[in-house]
Amino acid sequence: MTADVLAQAFALVLDPHVIVVVVMSALFGLFVGAVPGLTATMATALLVPATFFMPPIPAIASMVTATAMAIFAGDIPSCLLRIPGTPASAAYTDEAYALTRKGQGELSLGCSLVFSVIGGLFGTAVLIAAAPVLAEFALRFSSFEYFWLTLVGLSCAVFIATGDKLKGLISLLIGLLVASVGLDNPAAYPRFTFGLTELMGGAELIPIMVGMFAVSEVMRSTITVDAPLETAQTSIGNVFRGMWRLCKRYPVQTLRGSVLGTAVGALPGAGADIAAWMSYGMSKRFSREPEKFGTGHVEGIVEAGASNNSALAGAWIPAMVFGIPGDSITAIVIGVLYMKNLNPGPTLFLNNAPSVYAVFLLFILANLLLLPLGWAAIKGYKQILRLPRRALLPCILVFCILGAFAINNSVVGIAMMLGFGVLAWLMEENGFPVAPAILGMVLGTLLEEHFVTSMIKAEGRVSAFFERPIAGTLGVLMIGLIVLPAVLRLFRYWRVRTG
């Protein structure tokens, strides 16, 4: 990178037109992300028609900024109302909400904000430093490698589940069963559709997530609606207080979350949501105080919050280098890159170096902008907590209706939300955790797809899952780190009981 190229890149980004676009899309992204049910992908798709009529750099600027804002903003309703704004927030929704109920809402929100920025900047640094090398590596992943990776993700359920392990496992299995509904499976056979066309599309994750977290919580709240607000927090103090202390206390967690997020983001087909789940599970697995997880403990939020924002930048690695989308957001971005004559590929870095570095600068700018704008968004959002709960609950329900509807513009989504809301209420009443079910739905489709396609390729030989170098390593790690300890623990438990 020569100084000349960098100067050109700065000139491209510091154009007043670009700055206006960045600020506008930041506000847009914050709004979309903070509304339950609306995802960062949706924010990007809504921006596409606007980019038709923009020059290349503002077009990309709008998408980079809006998605970074949206992923963070998803944490705000998640923390304050237990409604994950985007699936990437779902992994630590319960943790963040538990903190708010303990009266530490500002800690939880500040932590999401600050570590989102750190994760985002880390991902950007990797994108700048090592995009071509990492993209080559990501392209070596075939279904065998993905199968092991998905299995590692699934095993996180063991760590996420609080309380009764058997009930956690049942919850996970229910999620996996729900994931198998519909036509979109490797055999292309419509399963469990009960003759309904809508169910051929499968069980849409977003309405189910809104139902299981938010509707069930509202149902529980109706019982105590007359009681004075002692559990939920009414005011949020300075969200930046104590953040420096957290940085010093959890440096390893921050780094681990950022690295894992960037890596998972860079793998095509796995994005910010899976990264957040894996990081949260990992955080608990290696924590010195795992017993505090689930009771309102920031450690998991630090790691998973850094992870989901770094995954955003990671997803651009294969997208820019090979035109292969790292997640559903970059799938849209690639189309825009082509439209603006910035055809992705290794040559992009040679022929269009100023534009490429302008994109990098935009990532840095967007993440830094997240600090003041995210702070302002938290300030604005917390106003709704001033509403008495008897007035707030109906508003939340209408919000949920809109979120469940908007994902596919269909009332079937709202019906799904209702059904799974009631189910989740019953589950939680009886000690079944909800989070593993959501994880099962996120990963179920991937697990089946990668297992079945691998089996077809291997003509039924199971040993093929260990033959490729990366797959073999992942497989051995998976069995050594997760399966064996579990079996040993079971064995010990058995001996204690019988002996």
Added chain:
Amino acid sequence: MKISDAILGALIALLGAVTLWHVRSFPPIPGQNFGAALFPGVVAAGLLLCGLLLAARGVVTMAHGARAVALDPWVRNPLTVLRFASVPAGLLFYVLASGVLGFHVAAGLAMLAWLLLFGVRLLPAVAMAIGFPVLMHLAFYKLLRVPLPWGVLERIVFP
């Protein structure tokens, strides 16, 4: 509402068993000896097993005097029960009625019912039930271009 693990376990095992029986009709992928039934089959078998384990555990605790179904004290208060049931009922009303009534009317009516049941006074409740859907209309229909159904208002807004 706490239901005994014995009953829940039996229900989960039943779900697993029915699913296992149902997936037998799924076809294999052409040229392969497995197909659509493999994945749900494995999951259903897992549910069957875990359900039986849970039921067994539940039977043991029931033998120690746990009740089959234990209701919380709030079910004795009719207003609380009504409030609780109004959440699924209101959502169900919206699912069934929004096509005909449209978003604004259906959501407004559901909101009004909820607000009054939860104890908001009539005037503020009416104001909120009108104001909030209008606000949401601006955000979703205008800004995000979500095609919210107009229903009965269609003829009035677009005469």
Added chain:
Amino acid sequence: MITITRRHAVSLFAGLAATTAAGGAQAAWPERPITLIVPWGAGGGTDATARIIGSLLEKELKQPVNVVNRTGGSGVVGHQAIASAAPDGYTIGIATVEIGMMHWQGLTELKGSSYTPIALVNADPAGLQVRADAPYKTAKDLVEAIKANPGKLKSSGTGQGGIWHLAIAGMLKSLQIDPAASPWVPSNGAAPGLQDLVAGGVEIVPCSLPEARSLIDAGKVRSLAIMDEKPSALYPNVPTLKAATGSDWTLAAWRGIVAPKGLPADIRGRLLAALEKVHKSAEFNDFMKQRGYGVTWAPADEFARFMEKSSSDLGAVMKAVGIAK
């Protein structure tokens, strides 16, 4: 909405009175936003085509055109949503080649004739892609290799029975080779299929050239042939399948604008006229060229006949492969 209701406060009663005249509203079509349903997800080629058409139609019709993704069920859900909307011109959709395939599998009753066809706008022929370092230099080499090792060379690029599955199956059938000689590995679209090709998971991805473009340009993937009558504008050096192997087999994924069945003739005429202007516009043609998508045009009845033929051609292959019921 406050401003709208205020503006229309006077006409409220007049409006209620006018509801008896059902056809009254048509005269001024379009007087409110139009919804354009896309049966596939955001980020794909169909979505991109729909969004450029939507934004240009919006300028032409002076009303917002909202592009809405109704995804899932390999396109069944979205196609159903278009067909079951009210035929009032306020809901239209983009139909894809799958409309002529799904009914053979017994997934839906819908076919081309379930809609009011407006116009065919795009078609992208299938290509025949292998890894850049693969030993096969021509399509003929590849066909010989498949013939010599039946079951060894796997293909991918769509779900089981998807359009690119039919592309290779039809090609093999036309060369008197059993379609099962190259087993199909289902994937969630062309991009994951291509990724698996580069990763060494599969050997062949018979997707369209624009889908494979970035990896061809990056030197990771090679295209051996295009299943069309003439070479593509994007890669004029890639020979046609006929030139490379002698097979007459051609196949393209197409996209067209449709409306629910029973759209009044005057609205259909106005929509077609607007779409024709969009189709001729420099913006549309630049966009499609930029993305590498093929532009074609077949209005109304011609589009209906095209869908009919597409469906019966695909049905023949699907029966041969054993996918059709």
